[in-house]
Amino acid sequence: MEIKKYDVTIIGAGIAGMVAAYECLNKGLKVLLIDRNTKEHFGGLAKLSFGGMALVNTPLQRRLGIKDSPSIALKDWHSFANFKKEDRFPKLWAEMYVNESLGQVYHWLYGFGLKFFPAVNWVERGMYQSGNSVPRYHVLWGTGHRLVERFQELLLQHQNVRKLEIIFECKVTDLIKENEKIIGCTAEKEGIKNQKFRFHSDFTIVATGGITGNLEAVRNNWYKPWGKAPNEMLNGSHPFADGLVHTAVSRLGGNVTHLDKMWNYAAGIPHPKPEFDHHGLSLIPCKSALWLDHTGNRIGPEPLVTGYDTNELCRRISSLEKPYTWQVLNWKIASKELAVSGSEHNPMIRDRKLFSFLKEILFGNHRLIHQLKKESDHFIVADDLQTLVKEMNHLNQDSSIDYDVIHDVIRSYDEMIKRGKSFWNDEQIRKIQQARAWRSEKFRTCSPKPILNANSGPLIAIKLRLITRKSLGGIQTDLESRVLDPLGNPIPGLYAIGEAAGFGGGGASGFKSLEGTFLSGCILTARSAAKSICSLK
Incomplete structure (x- = not known):
């Protein structure tokens, strides 16, 4: 050798x-x-x-x-x-x-x-x-x-x-x-x-890196108070982030801690061009979309809204009967709010094209919607709710979404919005208003409008699953990034950094x-x- x-x-x-x-x-x-x-x-x-x-x-x-x-x-x-x-x-x-x-x-x-x-x-x-x-x-x-x-x-x-x-x-x-x-x-x-x-x-x-590229390791280290891990998850990390070297460090006396603490996301879809099994894309879910369970009912009693507590979103979704959820919205909402996390689907920022980026901010990111519509079967676009429901059930290969149920959910929400600001009484609306009070968020968050609105373009339904991303735990280190044993003593010659160290300590x-x-x-x-x-x- x-x-x-x-x-x-x-x-x-x-x-x-x-x-x-x-x-x-x-x-x-x-x-x-x-x-x-x-x-x-x-x-x-x-x-x-x-x-x-x-x-x-x-x-x-x-x-x-x-x-x-x-x-x-x-x-x-x-x-x-x-x-x-x-x-x-x-x-x-x-x-x-x-x-x-x-x-x-x-x-x-x-x-x-x-x-x-x-x-x-x-x-x-x-x-x-x-x-x-x-x-x-x-x-x-x-x-x-x-x-x-x-x-x-x-x-x-x-x-x-x-x-x-x-x-x-x-x-x-x-x-x-x-x-x-x-x-x-x-x-x-x-x-x-x-x-x-x-x-x-x-x-x-x-x-x-961490362990979240290994879905078996994710399930084995799932945070126990949350119960059993979902039987369907997407991989938003990489299969090489499998914890192999964590095991080697542990075997030689290094202290590996808090592997049950993870930073996963609630809104993943299968990657249209996967490079490995269960490869997913992490969407930044729209605040103005209705977040529904597998039957088409709004998840509650407190509605799910992104931007406040990602960990809590994951906890609540992992406890649902089925391992997937739906977001229902319209084209106008999507053009302003929808985004995909990462450099791949943000070419204007990645390639530093300031004019093109500002144009998408001001006039809507229609490019991304057209791309997802073309590439992803989990991104459904339809001109009316009946067709949308039909396509949702077709993707699931069942009839779990009842048209009358989802229609009543959306209609109830829309009627509340139509009453005017003085009569808005919904936690999702309150969070939207709070978000829009900060100037950066105002450009990316719609003013509340009915979803079933002919002037807002076609309807959209997105089927979502939990998607893994980062390990918050890892190899224990001191402030010099030296690997420690269980008694807190440095192991000579060994250091750990980044996600492998749980981003420190x-x-x-x-x-x-x-x-x-x-x-x-x-x-x-x-x-x-x-x-x-x-x-x-």
Whole structure:
């Protein structure tokens, strides 16, 4: 077996691995970057992401009149996290995040020519407990695609690039431990078990992502108070995010925690061009759509509305009789509110076409509706409700949607809207009005109008399932990103960053994320690991 020696081996070439590699190269270290996927997927899920980051007290917030501070953000964070007494390291990472995201993420990225769109969105406001008390969701101009593209440039054009080796299609199967120190890892060519490698290094960094690309692992670690996991879920991660290296770390004494804490989404559809089994797209569901169960009844008693508590949406949907739901709306609502998370379906932002993007904001994103209508059988468009119901039942291959039931549900909602604002008495309407009070949301949220309205275009029904995305738990680390054993002692030579580390400490977000804490969490944990390693070389 061939043995190669490096200063640092980084397992995983997503954004966390890329940032750690860049920082280590800056100090002249010899770096190996290993990834299971192909060269075309360099950057991992970050390349496909929307590029949203929760950042605290930024110049952009101040310019928009948003008064934020680390103390306000930390209070919001703890409200959503529901930390336990024993969550020492997650709490430390939460405090680190709110204090350091401005300098170590916002200004640092700006120094590389990466900019944020001049609007700050307000997500995860909270339902039964407070979430983001002010808008914090900053979107990279160019999405996560531009973030990865820029760090590819920084790595491949680095003055020390000769000290960087990148190996793709290589699966790390185990870590090597000698004299109580991790001295490297063993690997094999992806899909070829008899082609094995052994990499030795002074320091090894795990940056492999989480477990949510493995639906069996998701079900096995499902949060027990929620009952049994849905028997149908979509994969919004990647099959290589399977927890293989988590198991290796645990086997050698590392503490892996909170794997039952996950950040999944409520509105997934099958990817029209799947690259793997159960591959899904995560939609940003429309606030003005009616969210219905499998029979066509409105889910209640409190209606489902996105933007307030994603975790609660997932809990409620996972407890329904059937593992899918419907959103019913019209073309006018969809053109203003519908979006797909990620860079793939947001080409105007991804490719930084400002005029085209503003045109879609002002006149509606009809391009996306036409695309989904053409590509997805889960996106049904019809001129009247009877035809819509017929197509919904055809997709299900049953008659579970009763026309009279769904017609009464929609008519009741429409009649309430027609009475006028003085007589609106519906929690969904109250949340829509609250959302529209913030300027960024007003452009993306319709003023309440009847759904069965001939002037609003054809009707649309979207069949949705839960879709996996991020692991909030992971390998426990200290503030230097060193992997810890169950007693809190660092394991010499071993680090974990990004999602593999639960974005710091084995679960920095706790039970719920304030959203947008993932890319920025990858950057913070990666920079922390590199700083620690470079101080020892």
